[in-house]
């Protein structure tokens with residue numbers, strides 16, 4: 001087995017994680033025990049064997065033509081991301097992002113991601129004496145992943161950092177560290193997102209924002225104000241409707257002290273071991289937003305009972321609960337009856353993370369695929385040199401770059417909008433809705449194709465590809481499912497004309513550079529004249545594609561931009577000789593080698 005210096009030295013089921021904290025003490029983690037849910041730290045390399053002799057396996061064959069493990073690489077060595085980081089005003093964060101990228105690409109961090117997913121959280125509704133406790137137990141790997149994320153401020157740093165570009169720096173950290181595991185990014189994202197909504201209740205924001213922004217992880221159920229740091233969640237979806245939250249039936253009854261008592265259920269509430277939840281409920285004045293603590297200031301558990309954890313397709317390291325609220329105490333956020341208007345501020349931030357997380361998944365997939373193809377030989381040459389495989393890899397790489405580019409443009413708009421730039425806020429309104437729709441829609445196909453580049457190995461868990469594949473559809477469901485995101489694009493277009501103006505002003509900056517892009521923009525200008533609901537998907541797709549094209553034409557190397565506009569935007573792109581409906585059908589003449597090179601990771605040797 002060839003591997004980088006940080007790679008696991010695996011034999012007989014034992015691996016020393018050379019670059020994890022465990023290695024500092026010279027300890028090793030037994031994979032076999034880890035699979036049963038409780039990894040055993042062992043000084044001995046083999047249980048029950050003290051002889052010091054390693055058992056020898058009989059050798060029947062030499063292992064060859066398998067790629068080295070992709071470990072010991074810098075996840076942040078990503079030219080599209082680094083260029084965007086600088087362009088969007090956060091060049092000052094580059095060193096820190098590179099450091100986080102090296103950590104994310106280490107064998108130790110990847111192992112944490114594997115363990116957290118193979119040992120999913122467990123709900124403990126009662127203690128052994130029969131008392132209700134409603135607690136969720138997580139594998140230690142989960143806690144380590146969250147610890148790194150909060151120590152790097154991925155959950156809230158921009159809210160207490162005045163430097164222009166702070167939201168972009170945070171986006172880059174989220175993008176890079178998310179390569180270890182998508183599940184733990186959920187509470188990280190919700191904590192980041194809760195702040196703008198919480199500011200609708202200045203008193204509560206004053207009490208809790210400093211604790212939400214603290215770069216510390218303090219797990220466990222205690223009164224929020226006694227903790228070193230807090231994490232947040234969001235509780236909107238009910239059995240009868242998630243997209244249409246106006247159908248919520250949870251009741252909120254006001255009390256004399258200004259708090260409310262909430263009674264009802266929520267069908268999905270992720271990261272239920274968080275400290276504070278933004279909850280929607282029907283108050284006398286209509287659907288309203290509330291901040292609900294898991295533990296009350298006097299130390300009693302609030303009436304928030306976890307009924308079940310969802311048995312999910314993917315996102316397995318994260319817990320998503322069904323909740324009953326039984327006279328749970330909560331404090332109002334925003335005006336009564338303005339619940340949707342208030343919580344949408346939170347949703348708008350998590351939508352950005354849906355795009356960033358999708359970009360991470362695509363980048364991880366194409367990186368794994370390009371790495372494999374540059375080491376695997378079939379029919380006498382490396383896979384990456386087989387013209388048809390080169391076309392597949394280049395197409396995946398272009399999709400990934402386009403998504404990363406759009407994600408960071410939106411992170412930049414978020415940053416400038418947060419500082420009062422109205423033009424950027426208007427641009428973000430339309431561009432985020434459309435990009436959330438399109439990027440997330442492209443993800444499952446991208447993951448499937450990247451997986452297939454590894455052949456049978458890609459279908460096997462230990463390649464990491466099945467985890468990416470299972471995760472891929474989720475971002476499209478969350479925070480406005482596909483149709484809802486497309487309809488929201490339409491809403492921005494028709495009800496907020498300033499967002500269309502800001503969007504076309506952005507596209508105009510690329511005008512004249514590529515005739516295929518110019519034609520696509522002209523087509524789009526005509527199409528928005530017919531904003532009917534039935535065509536919302538076409539419109540959202542066209543908006544997202546023209547934005548990606550404009551960004552690539554302005555900022556990407558010619559090989560990437562040309563291939564994108566020729567395949568995704570040209571008039572004849574969908575014709576019999578143009579771009580097909582599967583990845584890997586780029587026009588001939590594409591400089592595939594130049595494109596793939598940007599997606600091929602450098603693994604440190606030694």
Ligand SMILES: Cc1cc2nc3c(=O)[nH]c(=O)nc-3n(C[C@H](O)[C@H](O)[C@H](O)COP(=O)(O)OP(=O)(O)OC[C@H]3O[C@@H](n4cnc5c(N)ncnc54)[C@H](O)[C@@H]3O)c2cc1C
Nearest residue numbers: 234235236237241242243268269270320479481482483484
């Ligand atoms: C893993 C996971 C974790 C989650 N975590 C949370 C959480 O922490 N907090 C929380 O509140 N929710 C959470 N959710 C719920 C999620 O936000 C909802 O599932 C989502 O918003 C869709 O709502 P729904 O399931 O009720 O589907 P529905 O609203 O019934 O929608 C079903 C389908 O109909 C489409 N649709 C809806 N309206 C229209 C329309 N007008 N025209 C055309 N098509 C339409 C939707 O796009 C969707 O495809 C989670 C979901 C998952 C899968």
